[in-house]
Amino acid sequence: MFLSQSVLEQKKIKGDRPLDISVVVPIYNEVDSIPTLIDKIADILTKSQYSYEIICVDDGSTDGSTELLKQVAPKRTDLKAILLRRNYGQTPAMAAGFNYAKGEIIVTLDADLQNDPEDIPVAIDKLAEGYDLVSGWRKNRQDAKLTRLLPSKIANWLIAKVTGVKIHDYGCSLKAYRAELLADLNLYGELHRFLPALAYIEGAKITEIPVRHHPRRHGSSKYGLDRTFRVLMDLLTIWFMKKFLTRPMHVFGSLGLISLMSGFILGVYLTFLKLGLGENIGNRPLLILVAILIVTGLQLFSFGLIGELLIRTYHESQGRPIYRIREIIESKC
Ligand code: UDP
Ligand code: MG
Secondary structure, eight states, X not given: XXXXXXXXXXXXXXXXXXXXXXXXXXXXSOTTTHHHHHHHHHHHHHHSSOOEEEXXXXXXXXXXXXXXXXXXXXXXXXXXXXXXXXXXXHHHHHHHHHHHOOEEEEEEOOTTSOBOTTHHHHHHHHHTXXXXXXXXXXXXXXXXXXXIIHHHHHXXXXXXXXXXXXXXXXXXXXXXXXXXXXXHOOOOTTGGGGHHHHHHHTTOOEEEEEEOBOOOOSSOOSOOTTHHHHHHHHHHHHHHHHHHTTOHHHHHHHHHHHHHHHHHHHHHHHHXXXXXXXXXXXXXXXXXXXXXXXXXXXXXXXXXXXXXXXXHHHHXXXXXXXXXXXXXXXXXX
């Protein structure tokens, strides 16, 4: 069921963007799926009362997808094709789509028809309940068990543990976002998989809905098993950002303090042995430990200070406030 426009207004989804919905699709060598995909999305969204656009981002395809988009886009009013100069990867392709999207709500999905456009309205309705991000959960995923499903299960468990965002399926591309949330998120590398985690850091309200999933009918997957390791590295980045982004001195400074204090206490003990009891301490491993603890402590302190400077540059260079506002309520009179 679609919510009516007025409900969108009431739910404060509508702001000053000209369209209701932008569907962003990253495309890399998916020529056989494109026509069906566009028709299906358009079909479902024209039935709704929403104004919409489909943004196809061609990520340097070499199979004729580019030519196909060049042909189709001028003929349709609801389609915008963004052709990237070369293959950058799914994250930059999606970021390009987000930058040019004019909708209040931005929906993403894969071009290979593994996601079902029928789920778009379901995700939008859920978003209108008051969420900032709705993520798809491929409950009945149609991919190879050992090479895809197992690594993905482990990765999802780990990501949920580390980031604290308890959703089941980070890898599902079908997601709906409030555009204002995406405007706050900066994407790098392959971080599109971690959008819910990045959104959570920005204070977003996140939920998930079960979505359909189909086997790939045309073309082939662009990722192999090596993706698992890249995901793990990205997870480290996210963990770091979540933990340290706003308070590096607290983290590094506390560790530095512990290290310095232990070094100091052990150093006093050694001094007492030497000066008080006249023992020889020159050949004691403890002396080396004291030196290491003090040097490490000072270094951790310096990391914290440099971190603080970097954070200030990060926020101030972009005019980024250190808080995020959901809504401001004030009397109109
Ligand atoms: N994709 C892209 N650039 C790339 C790799 C993939 O735009 O460098 C697109 C691809 O065309 C598809 C989506 O990203 O629409 C997801 O890719 P794929 O279906 O291969 O991933 P899987 O579903 O197998 O995880
Ligand atoms: Mg796919």
